[in-house]
Amino acid sequence: MKKKRCIVCHRKADVYIVYANAAFCREHFIEFYERKILRTLKEAKFEGRRVLVAVSGGKDSVALLYALTSLAEALNIQIAALHIDLRIGNYSEESVAIVEKIAHELKIPIRIVDVRDFLGVGLPEATRVTKRPACAVCGIVKRWIMNKIAYENGFDYIATGHNIDDISAFWLKALLTQREEDIIRDFSIVTPPNPDYRIVGRIRPQIFLREQENMLYCLFKHAPFIQEICPLSRGATLHRYKEIWGDILEVNPVSQINFVKSLLRLRERIEKPKINMTTCKICGFATTAKDSICAFCRLRLRIQSWKNSLS
Amino acid sequence: MKKKRCIVCHRKADVYIVYANAAFCREHFIEFYERKILRTLKEAKFEGRRVLVAVSGGKDSVALLYALTSLAEALNIQIAALHIDLRIGNYSEESVAIVEKIAHELKIPIRIVDVRDFLGVGLPEATRVTKRPACAVCGIVKRWIMNKIAYENGFDYIATGHNIDDISAFWLKALLTQREEDIIRDFSIVTPPNPDYRIVGRIRPQIFLREQENMLYCLFKHAPFIQEICPLSRGATLHRYKEIWGDILEVNPVSQINFVKSLLRLRERIEKPKINMTTCKICGFATTAKDSICAFCRLRLRIQSWKNSLS
Numbered sequence: 326m327k328k329k330r331c332i333v334c335h336r337k338a339d340v341y342i343v344y345a346n347a348a349f350c351r352e353h354f355i356e357f358y359e360r361k362i363l364r365t366l367k368e369a370k371f372e373g374r375r376v377l378v379a380v381s382g383g384k385d386s387v388a389l390l391y392a393l394t395s396l397a398e399a400l401n402i403q404i405a406a407l408h409i410d411l412r413i414g415n416y417s418e419e420s421v422a423i424v425e426k427i428a429h430e431l432k433i434p435i436r437i438v439d440v441r442d443f444l445g446v447g448l449p450e451a452t453r454v455t456k457r458p459a460c461a462v463c464g465i466v467k468r469w470i471m472n473k474i475a476y477e478n479g480f481d482y483i484a485t486g487h488n489i490d491d492i493s494a495f496w497l498k499a500l501l502t503q504r505e506e507d508i509i510r511d512f513s514i515v516t517p518p519n520p521d522y523r524i525v526g527r528i529r530p531q532i533f534l535r536e537q538e539n540m541l542y543c544l545f546k547h548a549p550f551i552q553e554i555c556p557l558s559r560g561a562t563l564h565r566y567k568e569i570w571g572d573i574l575e576v577n578p579v580s581q582i583n584f585v586k587s588l589l590r591l592r593e594r595i596e597k598p599k600i601n602m603t604t605c606k607i608c609g610f611a612t613t614a615k616d617s618i619c620a621f622c623r624l625r626l627r628i629q630s631w632k633n634s635l636s
Numbered sequence: 637m638k639k640k641r642c643i644v645c646h647r648k649a650d651v652y653i654v655y656a657n658a659a660f661c662r663e664h665f666i667e668f669y670e671r672k673i674l675r676t677l678k679e680a681k682f683e684g685r686r687v688l689v690a691v692s693g694g695k696d697s698v699a700l701l702y703a704l705t706s707l708a709e710a711l712n713i714q715i716a717a718l719h720i721d722l723r724i725g726n727y728s729e730e731s732v733a734i735v736e737k738i739a740h741e742l743k744i745p746i747r748i749v750d751v752r753d754f755l756g757v758g759l760p761e762a763t764r765v766t767k768r769p770a771c772a773v774c775g776i777v778k779r780w781i782m783n784k785i786a787y788e789n790g791f792d793y794i795a796t797g798h799n800i801d802d803i804s805a806f807w808l809k810a811l812l813t814q815r816e817e818d819i820i821r822d823f824s825i826v827t828p829p830n831p832d833y834r835i836v837g838r839i840r841p842q843i844f845l846r847e848q849e850n851m852l853y854c855l856f857k858h859a860p861f862i863q864e865i866c867p868l869s870r871g872a873t874l875h876r877y878k879e880i881w882g883d884i885l886e887v888n889p890v891s892q893i894n895f896v897k898s899l900l901r902l903r904e905r906i907e908k909p910k911i912n913m914t915t916c917k918i919c920g921f922a923t924t925a926k927d928s929i930c931a932f933c934r935l936r937l938r939i940q941s942w943k944n945s946l947s
Contacts, residue, residue, distance in 0.1 A: 501884065501891035505898040565887050572883045573812065576876050580812035587816040594906045 340541055343578040351545045358542045362392050362530045363399055369514035371528055373402060373482035377475040379467070380406045380427070380435075382420035385486030387427060387550040388539040389531060393484060394431050405480070406435040409470050411463065412447025416556055423549050436474060443470055445628050452557060454631045455624065459557035462624065469621035472610060475525040481518050482526040490536045492529075493581045494566040496588055501566075508588055509595055522602050522611035533582060651852055654889040662856045669853045673703050673841045674710055680825035682839055684713060684793035688786040690778070691717045691738070691746075693731035696797030698738060698861040699850040700842060704795060705742050716745040716791070720781050722774065723751055723758025727867055734860050747785060754781055756939050759868060765942045766935065770868035773935065780932035783921060786836040792829050793837040801847045803840075804892045805877040807899055812877075819899055820906055833913050833922035844893060 329338040329348035333356070338348035342357075349357055378393055380386040393404050408424040410417050421437060428435035441447055444466060451466065452459040475483050492512050499507035518526035531539060543550050558564075573580050605612045605619035607626075612619035618626070640649040640659035644667070649659035653668075660668055689704055691697045704715050719735040721728050732748060739746035752758055755777060762777065763770040786794050803823050810818035829837035842850060854861050869875075884891050916923045916930035918937075923930035929937070 500895050500898045501888060503894040503898050505902050508902070569880075569884055569887060573880055576880060577812060583814040584811050587811045587814050591816050591819070591902060591906065595902065596905065 339545075342538070343574075344535075344582060354541060355545055358388075358534070358538060359392050359395055361534060363396055365514060365533055366400065366528065366530055369528075371400075371482075371515045373526060373528065375480045376402045376404045376482045376484050376528070377471070377478070377480040377525075378404055378406050378433075378484045379471050379486070380408050380424050381486070382408065382423045382551040383486070384540045384543050384550045385488050385531060385536065387423075387486075387548050388542045388546075389484060389486040390427060390431065390433065391546050391548050392542065393530070394433060404433060404484075405478075406433050407471060407474055407483075408435065408437045409467055410437060410439045411466075412440055413449060413555065413557060416551070416553060417447075419553070420551050423551055426549060436478075438470060438474065440466060440470070443473075444625055445632065448557060451624065451628060454628055458561065459555075460561050460563070463557070465620045465624055469608075469610065469619070472523075472525050473608075476523050476610075480525055482528050484528045484530060486531055486539070487512065487529045488531045488534055488536050488539055489581055489585060490567055490570065491563075492532060493570055493584055494563050496585070497569065498563065498566045506598075509592055509597065519602075519611070522604060523609065524611050532585065535581075650856075653849070654885075655846075655893060665852060666856055669699075669845070669849060670703050670706055672845060674707055676825060676844055677711060677839065677841055680839075682711075682793075682826045684837060684839065686791045687713045687715045687793045687795050687839070688782070688789070688791040688836075689715055689717050689744075689795045690782050690797070691719050691735050692797070693719065693734045693862040694797070695851045695854050695861045696799050696842060696847065698734075698797075698859050699853045699857075700795060700797045701738065701742065701744065702857050702859050703853065704841070705744060715795075716747065716789075718782060718785055718794075719746065719748045720778055721748060721750045722777075724760060724866065724868060727862070727864060728758075730864070731862050734862055737860060747789075749781060749785065751777060751781070754784075755936055756943065762935065762939060763868060765939055769872065770866075771872050771874070774868070776931045776935055780919075780921065780930070783834075783836050784919075787834050787921075791836055793839050795839045795841060797842055797850070798823065798840045799842045799845055799847050799850055800892055800896060801878055801881065802874075803843060804881055804895055805874050807896070808880065809874065809877045817909075820903055820908065830913075830922070833915060834920065835922050843896065846892075 329341050330336065331338045331350040331353050332347050333353040334350060336350045339351050340354050341348045376393065378386070378390045380390050390406055393402070397404055406424065406428050408421065410421050424435065424437065444451055446454070448459065448463055448466070452462050455462055471483050495512070496508050499505060512529060512532065513527070514529055514532050516527040518524060570581060600613050602611055602613060603617050604610065605622055606617045607622040608619060610619060614620070640652050641647065642649045642661035642664050643658050644664040645661060647661045650662045651665050652659045687704065689697070689701045691701050701717055704713070708715055717735070717739050719732065721732050735746065735748065755762055757765070759770065759774055759777070763773050766773055782794050806823070807819050810816055823840060823843065824838070825840055825843050827838040829835060881892060911924050913922055913924060914928050915921065916933055917928045918933040919930060921930060925931070
């Protein structure tokens with residue numbers, strides 16, 4: 326970057342944010358980043374008190390934990406961290422070590438749980454047994470465990486590190502595969518809790534931030550994060566849609582934010598389809614399945630019967 | 637193409653349609669193409685009788701005129717053609733010659749009108765005077781003239797040659813520039829007439845056909861068409877969004893149809909914003925402008941005052 330200056334203090338800039346056409350020094354990038362999270366939550370009328378931050382150890386969730394720690398007073402929230410050890414070999418071991426270090430440094434209470442205590446096996450075995458894409462299995466497992474831990478420990482919200490690259494790729498894929506229901510259902514900035522069905526609320530404070538910005542924030546805050554991408558996610562089709570965004574952003578750097586905002590607004594104008602929520606007859610948490618067995622319990626049953634077949 | 641065979645007659649194939657994963661000989665491609673138009677109109681519950689086909693002389697509208705001529709009996713419609721001579725130098729002269737030849741060959745009544753008789757000037761002058769993008773000015777002018785001629789001659793529908801490459805680029809641009817209203821408003825397959833406001837209905841029978849398919853249909857039907865693209869459209873931003881589609885289609889050849897169908901369905905679930913339709917106090921045709929002067933008359937007034945300033 327040549328000769329760009331921070332738009333706040335006019336010192337030499339360290340980063341240039343293309344879509345905002347703005348350069349920042351480290352200090353004012355951190356301020357810009359945190360203010361964006363604060364504004365996103367305020368505009369979405371977030372009113373939680375006890376927030377459990379789901380931290381994988383990757384740049385997105387690490388940045389989220391640091392930013393929410395900085396903003397805890399401004400948001401009037403208490404936070405704690407949750408890490409789910411998915412038992413994906415070295416990748417998981419490194420993640421656990423990083424997350425423990427971060428929690429210690431930030432003086433944030435952390436709970437680390439082992440996926441095997443809930444599912445009976447680690448993620449690689451679960452994927453192999455079900456023969457489904459790893460990311461789909463992982464989503465089911467993480468959502469259930471996060472909700473259970475948060476619910477049983479009195480948290481009203483879970484915060485997750487979904488960034489705009491994830492969401493725009495997911496929604497583009499939805500439009501390009503005729504799964505428009507995925508746009509209507511998923512990725513609200515704030516989903517309030519539903520205690521009748523033991524559902525903890527969800528916030529996605531980084532919905533307007535790019536992967537790169539999360540990484541820069543980690544670097545500038547000297548926050549450690551796991552650099553490897555999950556070895557089970559290789560070949561996930563979502564990566565291809567992220568590549569398409571690379572092409573689109575060359576044409577217009579603001580297009581990704583425009584896309585997400587356009588779809589959020591279109592979605593607001595669509596009446597939500599009525600969902601028949603019920604409780605899972607096995608675990609007691611929410612499900613929409615007609616036979617009242619939630620996706621997680623179904624997975625668990627399948628793994629159990631596979632185990633039985635071995636013995 | 638090596639060794640592909642027509643999926644209907646198993647003779648050597650002349651074309652391979654990637655998104656349909658289907659190869660055809662000439663004869664059966666023509667059948668496939670026309671059946672697609674027929675099905676598109678039937679599924680959209682089109683029930684017109686007298687259809688004015690707007691023919692520019694380009695591959696899309698020429699294919700449309702040929703296909704609707706073939707399908708006139710099946711659709712129980714009477715058709716005629718309209719060509720608007722936009723007075724864009726050689727380009728328009730060639731277009732007029734081609735359109736006359738086609739109408740003669742198809743034995744279809746044709747009306748050729750001169751834009752100057754309505755606007756006072758040709759398109760190049762209109763664009764220069766208004767300093768607006770040529771395609772925007774041209775759209776206003778063509779829509780008004782088509783509707784006027786169709787209305788005054790008792791047609792209930794106008795057919796236009798919008799193809800899926802146009803529509804998907806237009807809608808992608810709408811999502812990427814936060815103009816989601818453009819998705820809600822435009823490009824229905826069938827828009828019924830509204831005689832209270834002198835609005836003739838519109839059909840867009842090629843909404844699920846690609847530019848390439850229209851061109852192949854013209855070639856196989858030995859239909860002449862103008863190969864040049866309009867010289868005034870150079871640099872139109874829509875071309876950039878068409879290039880993005882080139883990248884996306886390499887990832888998934890069905891994605892364009894999926895995208896258009898997804899948005900059509902999302903749109904159906906959105907309540908149309910109430911528009912305050914009124915009639916233009918100058919021309920008497922429909923407008924939504926608050927001062928009751930339609931976009932075409934506003935353009936005409938501006939050109940008139942420019943002309944007056946010269947004399």
